[in-house]
Amino acid sequence: MINLLPIEEKVKIKNLYKVRLAIVSCIAAAVTLFVFSVFLFPSFFLAGVKEEATRERRELVLKSISVIEAKHTEEEIQKTASQLAVVATRDDVSDSLSRFISAVAKRTTRGISVTGFYSQKTEGGRYGVNKLIVSGTARDRAALLSFVDALRNETIFSRVELPVSNLVRSEDISFSIIIFLSGE
Numbered sequence: 001m002i003n004l005l006p007i008e009e010k011v012k013i014k015n016l017y018k019v020r021l022a023i024v025s026c027i028a029a030a031v032t033l034f035v036f037s038v039f040l041f042p043s044f045f046l047a048g049v050k051e052e053a054t055r056e057r058r059e060l061v062l063k064s065i066s067v068i069e070a071k072h073t074e075e076e077i078q079k080t081a082s083q084l085a086v087v088a089t090r091d092d093v094s095d096s097l098s099r100f101i102s103a104v105a106k107r108t109t110r111g112i113s114v115t116g117f118y119s120q121k122t123e124g125g126r127y128g129v130n131k132l133i134v135s136g137t138a139r140d141r142a143a144l145l146s147f148v149d150a151l152r153n154e155t156i157f158s159r160v161e162l163p164v165s166n167l168v169r170s171e172d173i174s175f176s177i178i179i180f181l182s183g184e
Contacts, residue, residue: 097117097132100156103156104151109147110139111138111139111140111143111144112136113138114134114135115136116136117133118135119132119133131179131180132181133179136174136175137175138173138175139171140173141173144175147177148160148162148177157180157182158182159179160177160180161178161179161180162177163178
């Protein structure tokens with residue numbers, strides 16, 4: 001093929017081609033951005049709506065949690081207040097219980113581990129309490145029997161009972177001793 005165009009014309013045509021290609025590319029990019037924006041706008045709108053709904057739901061949950069916590073705290077305070085009221089009105093009972101518990105603690109020997117004290121209240125008892133139940137673990141039968149004998153020799157206790165079922169095992173004996181308090 002013979003080239004009939006002069007070189008200056010060829011350069012002009014190449015430059016016009018490059019300018020047209022740039023313009024078409026820019027228009028295509030602009031159209032693409034416009035279409036992208038059109039399709040993206042509803043997503044932005046929905047994201048804003050969902051964000052607002054989530055904030056409202058979060059505030060509602062936080063309010064309900066604070067109400068539940070306040071209610072639970074109020075119940076705990078009322079329960080503690082009622083327990084303190086019982087203890088405050090029964091100072092003579094707590095003093096006498098501490099005296100009985102310390103008497104048991106004095107008689108505790110090396111093979112005995114006391115794990116709990118339980119008191120049973122009645123109307124007829126001198127201090128409002130007529131039974132003290134001592135629970136724990138004994139190393140062996142001999143240690144348990146010597147502990148019970150020591151408690152029986154204590155004058156502030158009217159009667160000390162050791163159920164026979166506590167003597168079934170010979171070692172590591174879990175026991176519950178029932179102590180009746182004197183002065184009833």
